[in-house]
Amino acid sequence: MSVTLSRAEPSIAEVGDYVALMKPRVMSLVVFTAFVGLVIAPGHLHPVIGLTALLCIAVGAGAAGALNMWYDADIDARMARTAARPIPAGRVAPGEALAFGLTLAGFSVVVLGLLVNLIAAALLAFTIAFYVLVYTMWLKRTTPQNIVIGGAAGALPPIIGWAATTGSVAIEPVVLFLIIFFWTPPHFWALSLYRAEDYARAGVPMLPVVAGEAETRRQILLYTLLLAPLGVAPWLLGYAGPLYGIVAVTTGAAIIALALRVRAERRGYAASKQMFAFSILYLFLLFAMLLVDRLSGGLFGHFAV
């Protein structure tokens, strides 16, 4: 009874708590990769429509984040990294987060469909549904392959951006999808190596918890060996210039070298922490170079009214 009464108490949630529910750091990466997909796509897109598409993708990503935090509040409460999130900290009620997430999801998809195009809206709806239903509700608690398959949701934004401009899907954004898809496991497994106790306490079957450190380090190397050539693919396929190629080859070699160090690491997690930090820089550099490549070809020509 007391629980019921406390749940009925008026909310103390601040605006900042709702912003935190949207996982702004994840959102910024989603918006950035979607922006790159949108800019490198052939054809013309009015800047207002382009900004509308990015706004909808950002809000859609925020909706997925809020719904994830709603469902995973029990896990978040048991992990040091996430215990201060709005729901486990008691600042936002689970029902508030659920309503917030569903409202944002609905608005983002409908507005994207009405103001941009239906393919982009359908892809955004699929991305949110995949992240919430497949990753959060199903895979995360049941298999160490959770972030491998679930990573597809985080890899889709460049395709949505491309679809916003062209109204279709092509091989170029699919390569960008594959880059993020194969980037996700080494990125998160590097983190999970030195957070394994946290994940074990929360009952999340991350690879180091289920298969051990040695196997995780081996898998990080295998996925990185697949990732580095994929990073070079946009240059090899001819839709990125030599500057991109140079950056992709050098950073690709650097991330393989780091993965080898992670594989060889026997004590401590220095290499794993470096791998985690560098993987963020690696992905950012690849997409930033694609952007530079396109901008040097004339942004204003692309955004013709």
Add this chain to the structure above:
Amino acid sequence: MTAMSEAMKKPETGIKLTKRQLRARRARSIAIAVSLGVLVVLFYIVTLVKGPGVLVRPL
């Protein structure tokens, strides 16, 4: 008439918000208003940009 005046004299029995709750509610209300305002402006601008073809949405 007497019953009405008696009812008016009764103290309020509903939930009284604390200062923190009032402040948080006000901030949330402003954020919702701003969001709706942005949505209205967005639809207005896109209508101007797209012109008569505003409802034409290529697949």
